[in-house]
Amino acid sequence: MLGHTTRSLFHVREYAMSSIINAVHTAVSGLNAQSHAFTDLSNNIANSQTTGYKASTTSFEDYVTNNELANDGESRSDSVSATTRQHTDNQGMVTTSTNSTALAISGNGFFNVVQATGQSNDSTPVLGTQQYYTRNGDFSQDKNGYLVNTSGYYLEGYNVDATSGTLGTSLSAIQVPSTIAFRPTESTKLTVTGTLDSSTAAGATLSPSMSTTAYDSTGAASTVDLSWTKVDDTTWTISNVNDPSNAATVKFDSSTGAVSSVTPLNSTGTSGTTSSSTSFEYTGSPQDMTVSLSGITQGTSTDATAPTMTSDSVTTFSGISMETDGSVMATFDNGYSQLVAKIPLTTFADPNSLSAQNGQAYTATSQSGSPQINAVNTNGAGILTTGSIEESTTDLTGDLSKLIVAQQAYGANTKVVSTADQLLQTTLAMIQ
Structure with missing residues (x-):
């Protein structure tokens, strides 16, 4: 027991x-x-x-x-x-940013980005082949013109070929260097600047003539030459070197030296109707154009500078702008802009199954499904808001x-x- x-x-x-x-x-x-x-x-x-x-x-x-x-x-x-x-499918609040190149997505899409794996001898980044996706659209240009977000990821898109002007079909890092050339559009305006010497003898023609390059609608270049001939103390004649009959009399204010009137001359050299405008109508190759004379003045020999002429098709790069359709535009000092790249957005069948990486980035997995590249505002990819960022959720x-x-x-x-x-x-x- x-x-x-x-x-x-x-x-x-x-x-x-x-x-x-x-x-x-x-x-x-x-x-x-x-x-x-x-x-x-x-x-x-x-x-x-x-x-x-x-x-x-x-x-x-x-x-x-x-x-x-x-x-x-x-x-x-x-x-x-x-x-x-x-x-990852939760939408964050979109707020305005002081960064004009920032982008915010409202929808299911992700930006396509890559990381740098090193630098070349000239300090340009060597970009890796691993594809990443992010919602961090706080992009800015680095010293090489690449668009990089605050986590160091390089934005990818379809770049425009600098030679042909056609949009590419494969993704690559978007780069807009300050040396980018403006693809000429049809010239419509020539601008003259400088100060004519009032002590020039009557009847004298300035040499050399003003010269610039203008472009027709196909982008073909032509040289335009205009010359100045002194008439009297306050009057000059501007004429087309290749067609002297295309000319006008320009009168300057004796006090300010500014253009006071422009009177076109006909083929016989007879004055037409005097105009108070400060422009001269050029006719000839590559097409008829308006010549702005508001920047030309008459002054003493001490103040005189050789007159020059520029075309609105010849300009320099001034910056970039982002558009709501994903277009990346290069802007120029003549007021024109041109497309340099197009940003697509990528979607996934199950974005919550993406693999999280450092810096608000993700990589695709078998559970997330294959990446589907879409144009902005198609197939649920979402819309873009420029100058804005998506806040944390x-x-x-x-x-x-x-x-x-x-x-x-x-x-x-x-x-x-x-x-x-x-x-x-x-x-x-x-x-x-």
């Missing part, structure tokens, strides 16, 4: 120890799970001001294992696991509240471990 009692007591103690160990195991898994939640929440809070950041959440799930507490073939949960859930107030709950849960699991330790010490004492 005594032996039976001893065996029963042994089984009770064994059962108790097993239960206590299971309780410790469960509590430890709870501590790990809440630590995981702490990490996710702290990451969201830390990135509450990060452009294009997508906040994540923590999902908890129970594990069912075979343990001695199971009865009649049933199993009970004795641990918990936590996993991070991405929400972190709910700061909500995450701080969740952080308090996670802290309480962590403390409760710590209490379970402490209590189980006390029970284990009591049980061991009973065995002894």
